[in-house]
Amino acid sequence: MNWKRKDLLGIRDLSKEEMLFILDTAESFKDISRREIKKVPTLRGKTVITLFYEPSTRTRTSFEIAAKRLSADTINISSSTSSSTKGESLKDTARNLQSMHPDAIVIRHGMPGAPHMLAGILDSSIINGGDGSHEHPTQALLDLFTIRDKKGRIDSLKTVIVGDIAHSRVARSNIFSLTNFGNEVICCGPPTMIPPHIETLGVRVEHDLKKAVRNADVIMMLRIQKERGGTTYIPSTKEYSTLYGLRKEHVEAAGDGVIIMHPGPMNRGIEISDEVADGPSSVILDQVENGVAIRMAILYLLIGGEA
Amino acid sequence: MKVLIRGGHLVDPKNDIDGRYDVLIDGPVIKEVSRNIRKVDGSTKVIDASKRIVAPGLIDVHSHLREPGFEYKETIRTGTMAAARGGFATVVCMANTNPVNDSRSVTEFIIDKARAEGICRVLPCGAVTKGLKSEELSEIGEMFEAGIVAISDDGRSVRSAGLLRKALEYAKLFKLPVISHCEDDALSGGYVHEGLASLLNGLEGIPAIAEELIVGRDIAVARYVDAPLHLTHISTAGSVEIIERAKRAFKKITCDTCPHYFTLTDESTLTYDTNAKVNPPLRSKEDVKAIKEGLRKGTIDIIATDHAPHESTSKDVEFDLATFGISGFETAFALSLGLFHEGVLDMKNLLAKMTANPARLLGLTSGVITEGAPADIIVFDPDMEWPVDRNSFASKGKNTPFHGMTLRGRNLFTMVDGKIVYNELG
Numbered sequence: 001m002n003w004k005r006k007d008l009l010g011i012r013d014l015s016k017e018e019m020l021f022i023l024d025t026a027e028s029f030k031d032i033s034r035r036e037i038k039k040v041p042t043l044r045g046k047t048v049i050t051l052f053y054e055p056s057t058r059t060r061t062s063f064e065i066a067a068k069r070l071s072a073d074t075i076n077i078s079s080s081t082s083s084s085t086k087g088e089s090l091k092d093t094a095r096n097l098q099s100m101h102p103d104a105i106v107i108r109h110g111m112p113g114a115p116h117m118l119a120g121i122l123d124s125s126i127i128n129g130g131d132g133s134h135e136h137p138t139q140a141l142l143d144l145f146t147i148r149d150k151k152g153r154i155d156s157l158k159t160v161i162v163g164d165i166a167h168s169r170v171a172r173s174n175i176f177s178l179t180n181f182g183n184e185v186i187c188c189g190p191p192t193m194i195p196p197h198i199e200t201l202g203v204r205v206e207h208d209l210k211k212a213v214r215n216a217d218v219i220m221m222l223r224i225q226k227e228r229g230g231t232t233y234i235p236s237t238k239e240y241s242t243l244y245g246l247r248k249e250h251v252e253a254a255g256d257g258v259i260i261m262h263p264g265p266m267n268r269g270i271e272i273s274d275e276v277a278d279g280p281s282s283v284i285l286d287q288v289e290n291g292v293a294i295r296m297a298i299l300y301l302l303i304g305g306e307a
Numbered sequence: 308m309k310v311l312i313r314g315g316h317l318v319d320p321k322n323d324i325d326g327r328y329d330v331l332i333d334g335p336v337i338k339e340v341s342r343n344i345r346k347v348d349g350s351t352k353v354i355d356a357s358k359r360i361v362a363p364g365l366i367d368v369h370s371h372l373r374e375p376g377f378e379y380k381e382t383i384r385t386g387t388m389a390a391a392r393g394g395f396a397t398v399v400c401m402a403n404t405n406p407v408n409d410s411r412s413v414t415e416f417i418i419d420k421a422r423a424e425g426i427c428r429v430l431p432c433g434a435v436t437k438g439l440k441s442e443e444l445s446e447i448g449e450m451f452e453a454g455i456v457a458i459s460d461d462g463r464s465v466r467s468a469g470l471l472r473k474a475l476e477y478a479k480l481f482k483l484p485v486i487s488h489c490e491d492d493a494l495s496g497g498y499v500h501e502g503l504a505s506l507l508n509g510l511e512g513i514p515a516i517a518e519e520l521i522v523g524r525d526i527a528v529a530r531y532v533d534a535p536l537h538l539t540h541i542s543t544a545g546s547v548e549i550i551e552r553a554k555r556a557f558k559k560i561t562c563d564t565c566p567h568y569f570t571l572t573d574e575s576t577l578t579y580d581t582n583a584k585v586n587p588p589l590r591s592k593e594d595v596k597a598i599k600e601g602l603r604k605g606t607i608d609i610i611a612t613d614h615a616p617h618e619s620t621s622k623d624v625e626f627d628l629a630t631f632g633i634s635g636f637e638t639a640f641a642l643s644l645g646l647f648h649e650g651v652l653d654m655k656n657l658l659a660k661m662t663a664n665p666a667r668l669l670g671l672t673s674g675v676i677t678e679g680a681p682a683d684i685i686v687f688d689p690d691m692e693w694p695v696d697r698n699s700f701a702s703k704g705k706n707t708p709f710h711g712m713t714l715r716g717r718n719l720f721t722m723v724d725g726k727i728v729y730n731e732l733g
Binding site: 012089090091109111112113114116117131132133134135169172195196197198200201 | 501502503505506507508509510511512514578579620623624625626627628
C-alpha cells in the first residue's frame with residue numbers, strides 16, 4: 001500500500017491495513033538497531049523536533065534514537081526549556097518552529113487534542129507522542145508489534161488491560177487497535193477508574209483481577225496516573241496494590257504462554273510485583289526495543305517519501 | 308414618524324393571531340393592527356412585508372454583552388447590533404462583567420451606556436451574590452430601582468442552598484425572577500459532556516447529573532419558599548424530566564434552553580473544535596431528542612441564546628484551556644426556525660418561546676403586537692437560506708460552531724421602540 005497520511009494523531013483514525021503496513025515496515029528496521037553500525041542514511045537532511053510538554057524518558061529517547069539511526073537531525077525541546085514558561089501559546093510556539101522548516105514534530109502534551117491543533121496549522125508532519133488522557137498511538141503500535149512477535153498473531157487473543165483506564169492514553173490507543181483486529185479486550189480496574197459507557201468501544205469490563213486474567217494471552221498493566229489525579233480514585237496505593245497488583249498467582253491463572261506488558265514507567269510493588277516484572281512472561285523490555293523500530297517506521301513513512 | 312408594515316403575514320402568539328395584517332406604528336408605539344390600512348399620509352414610511360412573516364421583536368432572557376470589563380470580547384454597541392440583526396428587540400445581559408453587576412452603580416452604567424450606544428433594548432440582570440461569590444446577597448433592591456429585571460449568578464450556581472433560599476425569598480419583595488445556572492461544582496470541572504466525547508477524546512467530562520442535581524435542588528428550595536424560579540440553558544434529558552414533574556405540582560417554575568442544545572450533539576467536540584466548547588456542554592443524541600420533546604410539550608417555555616462572545620485568542624488554544632461559549636445572536640433565530648421546519652413546533656408556538664413567554668417571565672409589555680404596545684417588531688423569511696460566515700458577524704465574537712453551515716430562515720427587519728434598527732428589506 002501507499003502511505004498517504006501527513007500526521008499520526010491517533011489509532012482510532014487508522015485502518016487495519018495501515019497498522020499492518022507500519023508493523024511490516026518496522027520489521028525491516030528492527031535489525032538495524034542490532035548491527036555494529038546502527039545508522040542508515042534514509043532520512044539524511046531531514047529535521048525532527050521532539051516537543052515535550054510533559055516529562056518522558058522512554059518515548060522521547062526512543063524517538064530521538066529512531067530519528068538518529070535514520071540519519072535525521074533531531075532537536076529536543078522540553079517544557080522547561082521552551083517558551084511556554086514565558087507565556088507563549090502553543091500555537092505561536094508551533095508557528096515559530098514551522099518557520100525553521102522541520103519535517104516532523106513529535107509532540108507530547110498534557111492536554112488532549114494538542115497534536116490535532118498543531119496538525120491543523122502546520123505543514124510539518126505531526127506525531128502524537130501522547131496527548132493527555134487521549135491517545136499514545138506509537139505505544140499501541142509497538143505493543144501490537146510485540147504481541148505479533150511473541151504470540152504469532154494479533155487477532156482472536158484474549159487481552160486484559162488493568163489499571164486506570166479512564167485516564168490512560170495507552171489504554172485508549174490499545175483498545176482502539178486491539179478491538180479493530182478482533183481481539184477480546186477486557187478492562188479491569190476499580191469502577192472509579194473505568195469510564196462510563198466504555199462498553200460502547202467493544203470491550204468488556206471485569207472488576208475482579210483474578211477472573212479477568214484467567215486464560216489470558218496478553219496482560220497489560222498500567223500505572224496510576226498521579227499527574228491526572230489518579231490517586232483520588234482509590235483509597236490508597238496499598239489497597240490498590242492488594243486488589244489490582246499483578247502477582248505470580250495471576251500469571252499462573254492466565255496459564256502458559258501469557259505475556260505481561262507495561263508501557264512504563266513501572267511502579268514496582270504497586271501495580272506489578274518484582275517477580276512478575278522480571279519473570280519469564282514479562283516482555284516489558286522487548287516493548288522498549290520494539291519502540292525504536294516502530295518509531296523508525298513511522299518517521300520513515302511520514303517524512304521519508306520523495307514528495 | 309409613522310411606519311406602515313404592509314402586506315405581511317402576522318404571527319402574534321399572545322393575541323393568537325396568525326393571518327394577513329398591516330401594522331401601523333406611530334412614534335414608539337403600535338398605533339393600529341388591521342386587515343388593510345389604506346389611509347396613510349405622505350410622510351409615512353411604508354415597509355413592504357409581502358410574502359414575509361411579521362412578528363413581535365424577539366426577547367432574549369440570557370446573553371453576555373461583556374461590558375464593562377471585557378470590551379475586547381464585546382461591547383454593548385456591537386452586541387446589540389448583532390442582536391438586532393438576529394431579530395432581538397430586547398436582550399437581558401448577565402452580571403458576570405468586570406466589575407460584576409452586583410450594585411446600583413454598575414446597573415446604572417449598563418443602562419446609561421445602552422441608552423447612548425445600544426441598538427436594541429438592554430435589560431440588565433443583577434448578580435444574586437456579591438462578586439458572584441456565593442457568600443452574601445447583592446444589593447438587590449438598589450439594583451431593582453436602577454432597572455434590573457432579574458437576578459442570576461449565571462456562570463455558576465449559588466453554591467449554598469441556604470443562600471439561594473434567602474435570595475428567592477428576598478427577590479419576592481421586587482417580584483424579580485431568580486435565574487438559575489445549574490451546575491454542581493463537585494461533579495463538574497470537565498470540558499465536554501461525559502459520554503461519547505469524553506470517552507473517545509480523553510477530555511475530562513461534565514456529567515449530566517452535574518446539572519440535574521442542581522435543577523432538583525433549586526426547584527425544591529423555590530417550592531419550599533413559594534418563589535418563582537427560572538432555570539436557564541437546560542441541556543439534559545434528566546433535567547427535562549425533573550422539570551416536567553415539578554411543574555405539575557408547582558406552577559412557578561419556568562425554564563429555557565438554547566439553540567445549540569437542540570441542534571448539536573457532543574459529536575461536534577470530537578474534532579477538538581473549541582468553538583463547540585460551551586457550558587453546559589453539548590450533550591448526547593438522546594438529550595437533544597429530549598430537549599426537543601420538552602420544547603414540543605411546553606416543559607421548556609423559552610428559547611434563549613446564551614450569546615457568549617469571546618476573542619479569538621481565547622479559543623485558539625488547547626481545548627482544555629479554551630473559554631466556554633458560543634456567539635449566538637446571529638444564528639439563534641435561524642436555528643430555532645429549524646424546529647418549525649422539522650415539525651417540532653408550529654410557528655406560533657416557536658415565536659411564543661421567543662416573545663410572549665420571555666415577556667411574561669420578565670413582566671414586560673413588549674413581545675406582542677397590540678395597539679399601544681411598544682413598537683418592537685421583526686419581519687423575517689422563514690425559508691430563505693443563507694451561509695453562516697462568522698467574519699461577517701456584527702458581534703465581536705466570531706466563536707461559532709455553525710460557521711460554514713447553511714441555515715434556513717432569516718430575519719430581515721428589526722424595529723425597536725418604533726425605530727428601524729435593522730433593515731434588509733430596503
